[in-house]
Amino acid sequence: MxxxxxxxxxxxxxxxxxxxxxxxxxxxxxxxxxxxxxxxxxxxxxxxxxxxxxxxxxxxxxxxxxxxxxxxxxxxxxxxxxxxxxxxxxxxxxxxxxxxxxxxxxxxxxxxxxxxxxxxxxxxxxxxxxxxxxxxxxxxxxxxxxxxxxxxxxxxxxxxxxxxxxxxxxxxxxxxxxxxxxxxxxxxxxxxxxxxxxxxxxxxxxxxxxxxxxxxxxxxxxxxxxxxxxxxxxxxxxxxxxxxxxxxxEELPFTEQIRIARNDATAAQVGAFGEFGNVVATDETYVLRPRAGLHLSEFFAAMERLELPYRYFTVTRPTLENVFLHRTGKSLRDA
Ligand SMILES: Nc1ncnc2c1ncn2[C@@H]1O[C@H](COP(=O)(O)OP(=O)(O)OP(=O)(O)O)[C@@H](O)[C@H]1O
Ligand SMILES: [Mg+2]
The missing domain is CATH 3.40.50.300 (P-loop containing nucleotide triphosphate hydrolases)
Incomplete structure (x- = not known):
């Protein structure tokens, strides 16, 4: 070439x-x-x-x-x-x-x-x-x-x-x-x-x-x-x-993801997370894709009631990786 x-x-x-x-x-x-x-x-x-x-x-x-x-x-x-x-x-x-x-x-x-x-x-x-x-x-x-x-x-x-x-x-x-x-x-x-x-x-x-x-x-x-x-x-x-x-x-069906640290306290509340969207467990985290129209403040108010500290949660914007995954069903890296 x-x-x-x-x-x-x-x-x-x-x-x-x-x-x-x-x-x-x-x-x-x-x-x-x-x-x-x-x-x-x-x-x-x-x-x-x-x-x-x-x-x-x-x-x-x-x-x-x-x-x-x-x-x-x-x-x-x-x-x-x-x-x-x-x-x-x-x-x-x-x-x-x-x-x-x-x-x-x-x-x-x-x-x-x-x-x-x-x-x-x-x-x-x-x-x-x-x-x-x-x-x-x-x-x-x-x-x-x-x-x-x-x-x-x-x-x-x-x-x-x-x-x-x-x-x-x-x-x-x-x-x-x-x-x-x-x-x-x-x-x-x-x-x-x-x-x-x-x-x-x-x-x-x-x-x-x-x-x-x-x-x-x-x-x-x-x-x-x-x-x-x-x-x-x-x-x-x-x-x-x-x-x-x-x-x-914008074409993604979700806007933010919430990553939740995976530990004994959060493991006990997986059902509660599921009320706010779709939860996928990875090795170290639960990834919550909030359902359409959810205000994140509702989620965090509920977490406060459950006495789960904020440090367990990270809010992330979706990335091009998510767009690729959404379009092809596979990750950019293992495609
Ligand atoms: N000279 C060639 N003869 C036959 N097949 C080829 C040739 N060049 C590329 N291909 C095939 O065409 C497809 C596209 O290859 P191309 O090199 O354009 O991909 P790429 O996106 O640049 O990949 P990479 O990120 O690995 O550089 C691949 O399936 C590759 O095997
Ligand atoms: Mg190339």
Missing amino acids: WEHHTAHLLQWTGERFCSDLTDEPAFCRVLTVRDLTKHYGPLVALADVSFSLEPGEFFGLLGPNGAGKTTFMSLIAGLRAVDRGEILLHGKRFCPDRLEQRAQIGYVPQELALYVDLTAEENLRLFGQLYGLRGSLLRERVAEGLHAAQLEARRHDLVKTFSGGMRRRLNIVAAVLHRPQLLLCDEPTVGVDPQSRNAIFEFVEKLHAEGTTIVYSTHYMEEATRLCSRIGIIDHGKLLALGTLDELL
């Missing part, structure tokens, strides 16, 4: 004919996909995915292993052929052979796309050249990239001597040297420590603040929650849900 990626950049020589005619006015949307479908033999990796991105959106594609995230990214990056459906970039039909369209896209592949026998600086120079940068602009962007990746002190070291986090940071800055309007980040934080993860978050947040539209795939709901203004949940190639975090949470 990685060789594929560079090979594609190297092919930036000619443009094939590609019809512009679409029914979408140009520039209103950065990206539109309609009925996007991809098979690998009999396996349907992506099935009829349709949505649009407005300029400046930070869109999260959240799904477990094998959901179809990389397949989606690779179609938008023009690395794989679409089987059915279409991709529009700024209202124009996307044709991967078109230089001016490819220049609008930056792609951070899930598999590191770096030459380990070159230095950090040599890698960035090479990528910059592949994107058509030359002279002082190339030098400027390489210097900015090394700074953003916090690798100035290691600029002359071979990438094979870098840690996983350092490679990940370099992998991202390499994708934005040409200042793309649309950045595709495919699980950019996998396998990095919290410090590098934060550096990556800050970098993509800065790009977003500067106006870059971002598609960010992850199977960490915490990342999608923190970074993304809109989230699509994908599983088995299908887009199961799409919306802001609040919109996705």
Whole structure:
């Protein structure tokens, strides 16, 4: 896949004919996909995915292993052929052979796309050249990239001597040297420590603040929650849900959960908890999903009457994990 990626950049020589005619006015949307479908033999990796991105959106594609995230990214990056459906970039039909369209896209592949026998600086120079940068602009962007990746002190070291986090940071800055309007980040934080993860978050947040539209795939709901203004949940190639975090949470049949410490005192009152909703016992807690319309104050007044201390209870908002569970019947982690 990685060789594929560079090979594609190297092919930036000619443009094939590609019809512009679409029914979408140009520039209103950065990206539109309609009925996007991809098979690998009999396996349907992506099935009829349709949505649009407005300029400046930070869109999260959240799904477990094998959901179809990389397949989606690779179609938008023009690395794989679409089987059915279409991709529009700024209202124009996307044709991967078109230089001016490819220049609008930056792609951070899930598999590191770096030459380990070159230095950090040599890698960035090479990528910059592949994107058509030359002279002082190339030098400027390489210097900015090394700074953003916090690798100035290691600029002359071979990438094979870098840690996983350092490679990940370099992998991202390499994708934005040409200042793309649309950045595709495919699980950019996998396998990095919290410090590098934060550096990556800050970098993509800065790009977003500067106006870059971002598609960010992850199977960490915490990342999608923190970074993304809109989230699509994908599983088995299908887009199961799409919306802001609040919109996705609103579709759940419950709003809060109450976690109750599991001990002798609470075990004796499980029946009383059950009057307020559905109770599920886990190893250390009872999880109460309050019935619709319940005011939590009613529950806590009852607990006071039972003389159960407040420290036994924690109220938690539902998460994207609950949305995923609600949609698929399984957890994001074990999907
Ligand atoms: N080149 C390929 N040939 C055959 N099947 C493939 C190929 N690439 C992916 N698949 C299959 O397509 C499905 C979607 O894979 P994809 O890599 O898009 O998932 P993903 O969401 O990126 O997963 P992960 O979180 O593990 O990266 C999986 O069932 C995978 O096994
Ligand atoms: Mg993937």
